[in-house]
Amino acid sequence: MGYLDGSEFDLRVVTQVNEPVIKVEGLSYRYPNKTLALDGVSLEIAKGSRVALLGPNGAGKSTLFLHFNGILKPREGKVIFEGKEIKYGAKSLEELRAKVAIVLQNPDDQIFSATVEEDVAFGPINLGLSMDEVETRVTEALDQVGLLDQRSKPTQQLSFGQRKRVSLAGAIAMRPEVLIMDEPTAGLDPRMVHELLELADELNHKGLTVIMSTHDVECAYSWADEVKVLEKGKVVYSGSTPGFFSETVLVHRVGLTEPLLFEMNRSLSAVYGVPEAPHPRNIFELEQKFRRDGDRQFGRLFVMPLDGLSQERLTILRKEMPQVRFGLLGSKARKVGCANGLDTDVRFDALEKGLAEVSSGRDFVLIADDAWHEMVERRLEANREWYGTKLRLLPLS
Ligand code: ADP
DSSP states (O other): OGGGGGOOOOOSOOOOOEEEEEEEHHHHHHHTTTOEEEEEEEEEEEOOOEEEEEOTTTHHHHHHHHHTTTOOOEEEEEEEETTTTOOSSSHHHHHHHHHHEEEEESSGGGGOOHHHHHHHHHHHHHTOHHHHHHHHHHHHHHTTTTTTGTTTSGGGGGGGHHHHHHHHHHHHHHHHHHHHEEEETTOOOOOOHHHHHHHHHHHHHTTOEEEEEEOOOOOOHOOOSSEEEEETTTTEEEEHHHHHHHHHHHHHHTTTTOOOHHHHHHHHHHTTTTSOOSOOSSSSHHHHHHOOOTTTOOOOOEEEEETTHHHHHHHHHHHHHHTEEEEEHHHHHHHHHHHTEEEEEBBBSHHHHHEEEHTTTOOEEEOOOOHHHHHHHHOOOHHHOOOOOOOEEOOOO
């Protein structure tokens, strides 16, 4: 299949078509004050997928989320989790909530404990886990959201962004199968948004289904496998992300705009007379689509393990490879790298920046833990049709 023949293939990691983890049938919900928040909603969330839920304020997104883990009970219709209709008895709900974790929009609706670690431990303790296991999970979750050094801090003394991360840690510590985040990027600075999306990718790579509502079209466009759109309590779109943004009238009607990359692809496709599909989801993919020097040379993309990497070793490598740039990939690499004072060129968005370097003919080294090696391989594999066998991931030790 040629790249510019208009066929749409998944440009990023190819998502397997899996059975639904959550299925909703004819769901309607009216609040006690008679507001009809959901009006006959039917949809499916594929296991292991990344789903963005879009729609204007008041469309019913939060209300739908609260049905996914049984906080709200449908007035009509049903919610099915892993093939079984949700039951609303205390025991069943407890089991469900261990598997479906929600991070609410406002962290203050979620944080009740006096200190960070107590708050994150709350869920795991309720699961009846041993104190050792609770401790392991709390430490791991706080580490993942970058708050390990704040574990004893009173929750009241945290910034808004930190409180959001505490509530995310509380959800991760449950080791759920489905992670639901209600507007997780709202109120975060761009660096924190990047960290959050990277963490969501890491969790998704481990098999978690991740669902988030957002008004951030750039984030939804580059991140989601699929979008669902709600308007006035009804599903008005469910399908591929580029497919939604191609429906201009609908996009504008629900108060959104086209993402910048989508627009750039649209106008460049018109200029070059090529089909809009496939739709690039990041700058590197856009560049691949419209570059005309097909036989150019790529630089080499190396990946090296994080374990045991010291600044001394990095200094030697830099002397041996003076033209090469180095980047820390993933939350763990960034944390360890920063803590050990590693002198790297790139600390954020290292994969995209590395691919951009390599595509310009320069070499780049990704410093990453093992989980990321696999994710990068998958990402390259998903894009293999663009550059044949020219771009390979090379180990460096
Ligand atoms: P979204 O998350 O898309 O902004 P919501 O699910 O919060 O939408 O709200 C859907 C509708 O339900 C809105 O009309 C909202 O005003 C109403 N609503 C939300 N929460 C409540 C509540 N606790 N009591 C009464 N009405 C509510």
